[in-house]
Amino acid sequence: MESPGPARWRSGGGRLRERTEDVLNIIVLVKHVIDVELNLRVRDGKLVEDGMNFVLSRWDENALEAALVLREAGEGEVTAMTVGPERAGETLRKSLAMGADRAVHICDPATEGCDSLGFARILSKAVARQPYDLILAGRQSQDTDMGGTGPMLAAMLDLPQVANVVEIRSNDGGKLTVHRNGDHGREIVDLTLPALLTANDSLNEPRLASLRGIMSAKKKPMEILTLADLDIDPAEVGQSGARVGVAELSPPGARAAGQKFEGDPEKITRQVMDLLVNEAKIFG
């Protein structure tokens, strides 16, 4: 497998570029996803498209907010990048309106049916076209709830990776200190850039796009690329290259409401206790 290596040493045309300490170029991976706050209906193993809405995935907003805060503290550019159909352009426009400087849209029908590995493969080629110090992704996307793409991409690029970041502490001469929620506590990690982070929603409160932001977004550069532009064989990605796929969807196991008790606290609590003991038998 090809590994493009840390791209911050390259710029267009492969020229070497010396890193300047306080310049931080950041790529944020944003995904246009089904709005899961709405009611979702499943019919014949598929989602009913009627009434479905698409949004910028929530955790990607956290990733973008973190990028904007870092950029505001120094210099550099924030690039929002997505792989998706034409409608995904909306998510890029929103990212630009929130404050990203430029956007890259990999838009090619052959990306249809991509699994996370396919998205990561495409993104690995796309990020290598520009200098970067940091890549930010969401902890998971709202539609897959998987969180595969970020760590996969980091491994392909041989970048250090920290997933589930809840705090970014300092940016000091090409180093970051980040906190991640791990299994045994809050892990405090010193990182040498370039690196990849995935954002937890506790990382920050994403800003709303201002009217001025929305207006200026229209003038910001948006690059649209095909797989051919990235030298990717369409057979390697999309449906034909996917290692895993969703065979079908079903509604979640019906978890119906049980019994609800209202009235005198003493009385209803005893009633529930009685059920816990005699019906649910939770005390053995």
Added chain:
Amino acid sequence: MSKILVVAEFKNGEIRKPTLELLTKARQAGIPTDAALIGSGVRGAADQLAGHGAATVYLADDGALERYSSAAYLPLVTQAVEKSGATQVWFSMSETSNSLAPALAGRLDAGYVGGAAGMEIDGDDLTIHRPAMATKVMQKMTFLKDGLRIVSIRSGTFDLEPAEPVTAQTVDLELGEPDARVVVTDVVQEVQDDVDLGEASVIVSVGRGVKGPEGVEEVRPLAKLLGAAFGASRAVVDSGWMPHNTQVGQTGRVVSPDVYFSIGISGAIQHMAGMSGSKLIVAVNKDPDAPIFSIADYGIVGDLFKVVPILTEEIKKVKS
């Protein structure tokens, strides 16, 4: 030939229960299975893995591995996969595997499915059932190509059969130079309770309804009495009333205990995504229209400050 590598998790001197659940399932599936055990002071636990059916334990035991870092662990797991010749790698779903398992897939160009809540095994044909879209749908996923399969599986998906330790056959993994690009300088232990959310059969969780740290302390005795793990909603964690590691939900811990007590939690989809797999749900909330009641088996509409002390007293009576 199919072969499974189970990547073990270790805590407080022992292999964690979710790892043993995976080994139990692998044994039932009749597929040869190895294990990878990485950490500090873990060597002694290899026999526990062997007792549960790991033919060979690939071992990396070093002080430098005390704390998880993707940079240190990824090369070791990669080595274990290559040495064992596994065709499937099974992780238990955790914050470690959420970072490590997809990285392994990226490194080895393999398919990955995370967060399985059910899995059918026919040799290397795996059919995985997992919730997605904030648990609003169940996905049935399959592997479409030959090659390595990597999965992570939620705790409680498979039953654990106890087994006695036997002397393990071990193979040491080679430690490389430490990767200076990533240094874990500290792990702030936040959880003061001894019952692990991921392994508990009973969980008591508190929401913003407890109003503050004092309210948390009014519920804690209930958890203690039940021998339950003590969890929280994000609102509680964000307010600093409970440590981060206690958050239950889509971006906190995903839990599936036998009984889940929800105290003063509204039941936002992101919270329910983390606990709707519980076998029995008991909810206390003063708002009769709180969404949590739509999934609770027993709902108590009332003031938690009145209900919880009564509940605690009643349970004391039953227990004595």
